[in-house]
Amino acid sequence: MTDMTLLGEVTEFLFLEAELADANAYDEWLALWDDQCTYWVPCNLDDYDPAKHVSIIYDDRARLEERCFRLTTGGAHSQEPRSKVSRVVGNIRVVNPNGEDGTVEVTARTIMVELRLGRKSLYAARCHYTLWRSPSGFKLRRKKVMLLDADERLGNMTFLI
Amino acid sequence: MAHFAELIQPDRVHSAVFTSEDIYKAELENIFYRYWVFVAHESEIPQPGDYCTKWIGEKQLIVSRGADGEIGVFFNRCRHRGAAVCMEEYGNASFFRCPYHGWTYNSSGDLVGVPYPSRYGDDFDKSTLGLGRVPRVGSASGFVFASMAEEGPTLAEHLGKAAGYLEDFVKASPQGTVSLSAGTSKSMFWGNWKFVGMDGYHTNFTHKTVLDLRQRKQGASYKRGAGNSDKSSNESWDLGNGHCRLDLTGKDKVVVGAASNTSIAAGIPDTADGREYMSLMTEAYGDDAPEVIRRSRDVHIHVWPNLQLIGSQVRVVRPLAAGRTEVMSYPAMLDGVPDSVNTERIRSFEWFSGVASFGTPDDTEIFERNQIGLQADHIPWLVLARGLTVEPQEDGSLVGNVTDEVPQRAQMGAWLRAMSDGPAAAADVAAHTEGEAR
Numbered sequence: 317m318t319d320m321t322l323l324g325e326v327t328e329f330l331f332l333e334a335e336l337a338d339a340n341a342y343d344e345w346l347a348l349w350d351d352q353c354t355y356w357v358p359c360n361l362d363d364y365d366p367a368k369h370v371s372i373i374y375d376d377r378a379r380l381e382e383r384c385f386r387l388t389t390g391g392a393h394s395q396e397p398r399s400k401v402s403r404v405v406g407n408i409r410v411v412n413p414n415g416e417d418g419t420v421e422v423t424a425r426t427i428m429v430e431l432r433l434g435r436k437s438l439y440a441a442r443c444h445y446t447l448w449r450s451p452s453g454f455k456l457r458r459k460k461v462m463l464l465d466a467d468e469r470l471g472n473m474t475f476l477i
Numbered sequence: 478m479a480h481f482a483e484l485i486q487p488d489r490v491h492s493a494v495f496t497s498e499d500i501y502k503a504e505l506e507n508i509f510y511r512y513w514v515f516v517a518h519e520s521e522i523p524q525p526g527d528y529c530t531k532w533i534g535e536k537q538l539i540v541s542r543g544a545d546g547e548i549g550v551f552f553n554r555c556r557h558r559g560a561a562v563c564m565e566e567y568g569n570a571s572f573f574r575c576p577y578h579g580w581t582y583n584s585s586g587d588l589v590g591v592p593y594p595s596r597y598g599d600d601f602d603k604s605t606l607g608l609g610r611v612p613r614v615g616s617a618s619g620f621v622f623a624s625m626a627e628e629g630p631t632l633a634e635h636l637g638k639a640a641g642y643l644e645d646f647v648k649a650s651p652q653g654t655v656s657l658s659a660g661t662s663k664s665m666f667w668g669n670w671k672f673v674g675m676d677g678y679h680t681n682f683t684h685k686t687v688l689d690l691r692q693r694k695q696g697a698s699y700k701r702g703a704g705n706s707d708k709s710s711n712e713s714w715d716l717g718n719g720h721c722r723l724d725l726t727g728k729d730k731v732v733v734g735a736a737s738n739t740s741i742a743a744g745i746p747d748t749a750d751g752r753e754y755m756s757l758m759t760e761a762y763g764d765d766a767p768e769v770i771r772r773s774r775d776v777h778i779h780v781w782p783n784l785q786l787i788g789s790q791v792r793v794v795r796p797l798a799a800g801r802t803e804v805m806s807y808p809a810m811l812d813g814v815p816d817s818v819n820t821e822r823i824r825s826f827e828w829f830s831g832v833a834s835f836g837t838p839d840d841t842e843i844f845e846r847n848q849i850g851l852q853a854d855h856i857p858w859l860v861l862a863r864g865l866t867v868e869p870q871e872d873g874s875l876v877g878n879v880t881d882e883v884p885q886r887a888q889m890g891a892w893l894r895a896m897s898d899g900p901a902a903a904a905d906v907a908a909h910t911e912g913e914a915r
Contacts, residue, residue, distance in 0.1 A: 357833065360660045367820040370660040370808050373833045374824065382690055386835050391685030394838035435667075469665035469803055472841065473832040 323410055326422050329447065329454045330405050334426070337476035338401045342384040345476060350448050350455035353377050357477055362442070362462040372466070372473065392474070399475035403428040405443075419457055420447045426461070430475055437471065440464040481896040485889050488862040492851040494892070495669035501799040507899025508782050508892070509534040510625045513635040515784035515793060516540055516550055516611075518807075519619040520656035526569045526584050532795055532803075533623070538611065539563050539573070540621065543585035548616070550623040551586045551608035562608070573608070582608050618643040619654055620784070638874065639720035642778045646786045649773035650811035651754075651761035657791060659823055662806040662831040668844035669851075670796035673804060674888055675779045677713050677723045677879035678863065680705035683839050690835060704879070711879035713864070719781025719891025721884035731767035731774075745770075750815035757814060779884065781891050789822040790830055800848045806830050806837075861885045 329348075336345040349355070356366065357373040366374050375383060386392050404427045412421035421444070428439040446458035461477050484491035494500060514533055517540040521529045528541040530553060537553040539562075553561045555575035562573040562582065572589070574581045581590035586608035594601070613624040615632030617640050622632055633640065647655050681688060681702040692699045704711050704725060712724040733755050734747030745751045758766040776786045785792040786809075795803040808826035810819045829836035851859075864881025877883040 359662060359831070364660075367816060367823070368659060370662055370823050370831070371827060372662070372831060374827055379828070382693075382835065385693060386686045386690060389686055389689045391689070392839065393683065394842040467663070469663045470832040471665055471667075472838050474838045477833065 319410065319413055322413055322420065323408065325454070326410055326420060326447065327408050330408060330422070330424060330445065333456070334403050334405045338403055340387070340395075340398050340401075340476065342387050342476070346380065346384045348454075348456050349377065349380060350450070350457045351377055353380065353456055354458045354460075355380050355456075356458070356460045357473075358460070358462055358466055360467045362466065372463070372470070373461075373477065387474070394472050394474045397432065399472075400431045401428055401475050415446060418449050420449070420454075421445070422447060428477070432472065432475075435471075439477075441477075481893055485893040486858075487886075488865055489858040489860050490889055492854040492857040492859065494889075495671060495848070496799055496851050496854070498799045501796060503896060503899070503901035504796065504892075505534040506901035508895045509796070510536070511629070511899060512626075512782060512895060513613075513615070513622045513624045513630075513632050514782060515620060515780065516614075516623045517621045518655075518657045518791065519548070519616060519621060520654070520658060521567065522548065524569065526571055527567075528563065528565075528570060528573075528584065529567045530563055530565065533611075533625070534796065537561060538623075539608070541584045541586070544571075544583070545585070547585070548614060548621055549586050550611040550614050550621075552611070554609060555580055556588065556606040556608065586610055618647045635718060636780065637718050637720065638716040638872070639718070639778060639780050642722060642776050642786065643780070645769075645772040646776045646809070647773075648762070648769050649789070650813055651757040652813040653761075654812045655809040656812055657807040657809060659808050659810050659819070662826075664804045664806070664832050664837075664841070665797070666802055666804070666841040666844050667800055668802060668841075668848040669799060670783075670794050670802040671888065671892070672844040672847055673785070673792075673794045673802065675713065675721045675723050675777065675785075675884035677705060677711065677725075677884075678882070679840075679843070683843050684836060686839070687829070687836055707878055707880050709879050713877045713879050713881045713883040715875035715883050715887035716778075717873060717887075719888050719895075720779060721781075721887040722776075722778040723879060723884070724775060725777055725879070731770045744821070746817065746821055748817065750817040754814050754818045779888070781888060788825070790826050792830075802844075861889065 333348055355373055355375040356371060359370050359372045387395055405424050407425040409423050410420060411423050415421045424443045426441050426443055430437045441464060442462040444460040445456065447454040448457040484494050516531050516538060517529055522540060522542045525542055525544050525546055528539050531538045531540055539551045539553050540548065541551060542548050553563055555562050557578060557580050560575055560577045562575045570584065572581050572583055579592040580588060583589050588603045588606045591603060611623040611625055612627045615622050617632060617636055620643055647653055688701055692701055703709060714722045714724065716722060733745045733751045735744055745754060758770060762769045774788060779785050783794045789809055791807045791809050793805045797803055808823050827834055832838060861882040864877035864883055867875050867877040867881060867883060869875055875883050
């Protein structure tokens, strides 16, 4: 039996995360992440040992902070002008309400339309989130974005995926 | 009608070299379908029967290791009615069978099976109908090159002084070999392939955020941008035949636990694995080990026309149109080292390289702006005059300050030679460059 209250809370959180990413609100978006976290966008395949295979993004907390710093310090030409992104998060399912260390495991699908300098790109992905229940609400402990295009030639992916 | 020579002056280059579709087509004929070009790395097909599909220009290839272990490069086209016989990027197979009528080739490209052969005449000779073969294939330090010209300079002659840097690159491994086994970062940009060059002048501007990130990490001790100015002792080199390099890590101290001076090379972590790596390297190279490692980090070379080795990565450039280019990048894994050393190379690769990294997306952005800018060709010339008066060294190399346009002129010189004596004559190209080379 699906816990509709939990699903509602999770959905609210994922929608907020999507809104902040779309808005290129780097600092607010960063604040959604736990101090121990992994932001993973696999390359070529959906799953593998990231210690042995290159990823499009494989950020720990320090690198995630670098990412957001880079995008706000000025001179990140690939985001000047910034991408305009509109994404839909759907098919949200709580796959494990009682994960390790009080986390909630969630899967979802996203469709992202990105527009920059007159070029519109469409991305679809399966996402897997590990949400940690902090005293102040959910924090992202892990977000894995499995792009449909993971093994295709990609262009500028410097917006928040 | 403009001759190619009118488009390439000693200190400047005409926009049409980057924007003309006719010139792009002529480049395929005169450069990519003729010169030695990088096609694959031996580690991508280690076992007999292993194959991978690759491209030279618009032609798809199968790079296959036959049962005898020999590497052959074949056009991916059934000799019957032309369907591609292989659609996988990597695999192992005894045979390639065309799905259309079942013609079957072995991994050495020989036609070994034709269904219902009785309807061909007696003179039907399978031995003449093997997969089309790229006539010349050669290898250097594990890097496999192919040339579609039946005759011409040998691979060794073409590589010339570049060959030593390929060797330097693989000697970061105590076994002296690397593997492209960690996947491929695949990218495409809307600009000309020749923008992917060796440029030591752009760093402090294009990569402003990389400097910001390093300053953030290193604090007051960071000498911001010092390695990339006219006051730097770093260098730019013309190695001949279009090959060129930057020398950026001359002062790197190779010790366990110390970061590299460059943003693109991994340091050696101060861990059990890092120390084991140093001891393996010392076993292999003796007291030279730190210098061997420094030299491998220092590899920042463009092997003309389509291969770059930069720090720990291999980068392959393919033109798709005058204004469209594919770049395939691979973090090169060192054979015979603790896993975490290679993991460090992967994480270091992801920091600077790839479509969502902190380095190359800004390069790509500039290449796309180049393409926009060059269309505005009322005044069609690009200026490549930095360090124009650099004198040749004894071995013929030109060595300039790191910000000099020595590499750009090296590549344009090679481009002009290849274009001028190739089969696609200037008369065939560039109706719309007529009268512009003024």
